[in-house]
Amino acid sequence: MRNGVRKDMENAGAGIAAMRPGGLRRWLPAGAGRAIATLTLLSGATALGAVMVFLTQTLLARIMGPAQYGLFASSLATVTMIAPLAGFGLTQFRLKIYGAEGWHANRWLPASLRFTALTTSLALLSLAGWALLGAPPDDTRFMLLVLSPVVISILMVDLISNKLRLEERYGEMALWQMAIPASRLAVAVALLLVPHLSGRFVALCYCAIAVLVASATVPQVRAMMQGRLDLKGHGPRPARIVHADPPPGVGALWSQAWAFGVYAALYPVFYQISTILLKYLAGDAHAGRYSVALAVMTAIYLIPATIYQKYLLGKLHRWAVHDRPKFWRVYRQGNAGMLGLGLAIGAALAIAAPWVVPLVFGEQYRSVADILQVLALCVPIRFLSTAMGAALLTENHMRFRVYAIAVSTVFTVGMNAALIPRLAESGAAWATVIGEAALLLGTAWGVRRFRRLERARDEAR
Template sequence: MSLKKKLASSKNKNILDISVLWISQFGAVGIAFFTQLLLARILKVEDYGSFTSAINIVTILGGAAAFGAGSNWLRAFGVEGWKAHRWVRPTIKINLIIASIVIVGLLVSTYYMSVSDSTKILTIIFISILLSLTFSTAAEAVYQLEEKYQKLSLLKFSVQGLRFLVVLIASFIGANLLFIGIGYAFGAFILIYVYFRIIKRLYKRKVELKGHAPYGNRTINDIPSIKTAFKYLLPYGSTIVFYSIYFQSNIFIIGLMSGEESVALYNVAFTILNVIYLFPTTFYQSYLIPKVHRWGENNEEKMSLLFKQGSKIVLTIGIIIMLAVAGCASFVVPLLFGERYAEASLILMLLSITIPFRLLCNNLGSILVTEKHVVKKAYYQMTGAIVSIVLNVVFINLWGVYGAAFATIITEFIVMLLFIIGVNSYVPAIKNHKWKNTKKFTNLLLVTTLLVVYYFYVLSNNVTTFGFFIPILVIGLFLIYSLVKLIKNDLIISVKKLLL
């Protein structure tokens, strides 16, 4: 086969892999979203808040117990090849140790939490979900190392598929909150069994490691101790924990300070944002990260393209989505979730401001995920976690559930700035980047953010005077014109350079 044909075949495979991931993710997102719709409609607002609080707690703790196992395997095998198999056994031991400590701590602390009895009972039931999350990323990493994206997609889809099945049955038979909780727990046990079977294949070296020769009969020595492995896992484990804290802890804090009803309102907006975030997250975590680990070692050109072209793409897309979400929130939320959740539309409007920040962080964070820079990424996300907790406590006390939205906006902005500084300061391929080329993108982001804030002010104060909506209309039309021009002149070219 000629070089030209090989390149064409490689490009087609890349497009096919991305398409498979996104199509399956679209199905998973659709089911996850519809599951939340059903939950919000069949449960009381307080019960939905209790359910959300409980699953939020175990999700954060499950991420802590996983401690970056999957990410570390991707890093280790990307750099060391089959020699990285030495990290598998100690990593699993560390996961089991941390999970045990977390579960004991959760059981003890749940008794003293100032939350409803329903939240406490569900939290205990959802320990099985905590365990499934402990090993989910490790199992997914096995398929990523093999580049079996169809199986990876099915694995991710099954999580939401099982939950949807439980809620669907509950809606037909009129089951209560406890039935749904037990159903979720049963689904988690099924996933734990599947995850262990997948991890066992890697443990026994019965996998096809992409980009490396078959295992053969080679001997792997130098098995690290638990202490050594923990130090190796620490940077990636820290990023997962800190990310979970600044991304999700506000729901837990809202529950403690404002009650389950406020949690339910915030979670409706949070659910819609999660639908949006899953698409870029799938692309970066499932498809791009394994490649970035290889590029970080020997391909500065690809890293430079990922920063320059990738940042343009995500900022443009982020601004478009922010405008769409903010513009539609006031009538979409009541239409989907019912009038009792109408207030969530204002929360969603505020949170839409974070969309460009988060998408840019996804892009920059993928660059900082390599072994050379992951410690810096952990420090940046630790800063975000601290800022998030402090701001949430202060702002929720001042403005209730809206305070949590303002705290999220500021936290996401600070983390984005830290990522920009880190990439520009420490990644060799990007140090000489000319920032004047991005001025039009940042100006557009600023104008769009101010427009959304103004729109929130108008709606939250029940202003109906037509004069207040004229600036929104004029600036909105200007932004649409600017975005169309930007897509034509920059976005299409950037996509071609990055993906092809």
């Protein structure tokens, strides 16, 4: 009896040991435990960031009302739409070039610095030009000019996140990417104590946040621009890096980065244009209600963005060059997983919206539930197109993704212009669904062309 008890205890102890990290490693593929831990960390940080953004949007929307909030939100959307011009795809290009060249990619740093300065200047000049010459001479002009430092803060956080992603320091990357949402939420909570809150005051607060966050990133960004990074996936840093060719110039960088830049510039137009056109074609209140719906969708879209942009992107660039079977295996598994997850979340959104929206945002935003029930159709479409588009982020095939976003942006702008005068927010929502479907079809076409070219190349060898 005593021996039987001892045997049972030994078996139980072995089971507990298997549940520990060391024991679990025997049952998981190599590296799977670390991947799961990293994805859990990034997903948790993304969820927390999404909650912060959502709470900020909710507080401001409830306090300011649809008209004031619509004016502020459409101005912020305009700034956000122009922000990707600063850097113009340099972040994605850097992931690609470090994935392919490893430590030798440091040769691109001088050109990157000049390219960043040039494109940032053009972005700020474009924003100022629109504010002074195209925007109405009211609070819109004031907000656009005051919010211009947001362009710098977005660029700087993007650059530091790029460095930390290459170093696989995902925890620090998550903290930096939560800096702006956390600061804005703190301001929104503090503004609850401010009577008769105005859009101008909120814009000034956002300006201060942008300046502080951008200033805090300077040491890390300077280190990256000087080549001081702990690159992962390419072995230890060589004692001396010898470049066979002279350092490339801005022209050479542009020839390789333009597709990433065009996509980065077109995507905010594709995603934000409905809010901006609602402001000019229907009014600030309509733009405010649609902005609330878009805030919900933005939080949902962070799920595939976390998996592909924050975690898998750097690895996909590396696998595309050094491990093609793994690249396509991850692609197929990602498509199936993202479609299933998107269908589940889209259905939940459509069912819950009529009850949740009035409770969270108030009765003045009840009509937002109808918008969200239409936009719920976008969730599985977006999740699948994000997964499929991962195949077009590598090598020289980004141009197919640019074609897809360009065509879908034209569809979205055209449908918004046609439907908003008749249906207001509902028209903008249906235009967005049509645009997302066009993006998915264009992405599928691009992947098909990509695979065909790849097979032809393999057969020619």
